[in-house]
Amino acid sequence: MDVTITLTVNGIKRTITTQPQRPLLDVLREQLHLTGTKYGCGQGLCGACTVLMNGKRVLSCVTPVVQADRKSITTIEGLAKGDSLHPVQQAFLAEGAMQCGYCTPGMIMSAAALLQKNPDPTDDQIATAMNVNICRCNGYTKILNAVRGAAEKIQGKSS
Numbered sequence: 264m265d266v267t268i269t270l271t272v273n274g275i276k277r278t279i280t281t282q283p284q285r286p287l288l289d290v291l292r293e294q295l296h297l298t299g300t301k302y303g304c305g306q307g308l309c310g311a312c313t314v315l316m317n318g319k320r321v322l323s324c325v326t327p328v329v330q331a332d333r334k335s336i337t338t339i340e341g342l343a344k345g346d347s348l349h350p351v352q353q354a355f356l357a358e359g360a361m362q363c364g365y366c367t368p369g370m371i372m373s374a375a376a377l378l379q380k381n382p383d384p385t386d387d388q389i390a391t392a393m394n395v396n397i398c399r400c401n402g403y404t405k406i407l408n409a410v411r412g413a414a415e416k417i418q419g420k421s422s
């Protein structure tokens with residue numbers, strides 16, 4: 264049976280009627296047309312579908328949309344503030360930390376969640392926090408550099 268769910272996505276309140284167990288990822292992509300969040304494995308194993316729910320990282324392919332009821336969701340489309348990209352987005356661009364780019368939105372969302380919680384992570388902490396995010400192009404060195412760069416920017420150690 265369908266249920267009505269109210270959630271805030273990238274600052275905009277949305278009310279949708281859908282099956283409660285439908286993956287949040289499907290709602291974001293198919294109902295709300297926010298296609299920056301990617302479908303990879305659909306099983307919680309690759310991180311391509313990472314979004315923030317009340318500021319915490321979740322894998323939207325294995326998150327039933329009912330869990331998002333009355334919550335605030337941030338997708339890659341909502342990370343920038345107006346014309347200003349988030350420091351993690353800036354760092355990924357500056358470092359060229361993407362090849363095909365398919366994993367990039369999920370990587371950026373995971374890194375943003377990590378730096379929100381721990382603005383000065385060690386490399387091990389970055390690797391541990393982001394180990395759910397898989398890059399099939401094996402671009403991990405540049406991704407690590409980008410997260411380090413974003414951390415420095417957030418701490419004001421670089422411009």
Ligand code: FES
Pocket residue numbers: 301302303304305306307308309310311312313322323324325
């Ligand atoms: S698509 Fe969600 S973890 Fe792979």
Ligand code: FES
Pocket residue numbers: 360361362363364365366367397398399400401402
């Ligand atoms: S850049 Fe291609 S999957 Fe990561």
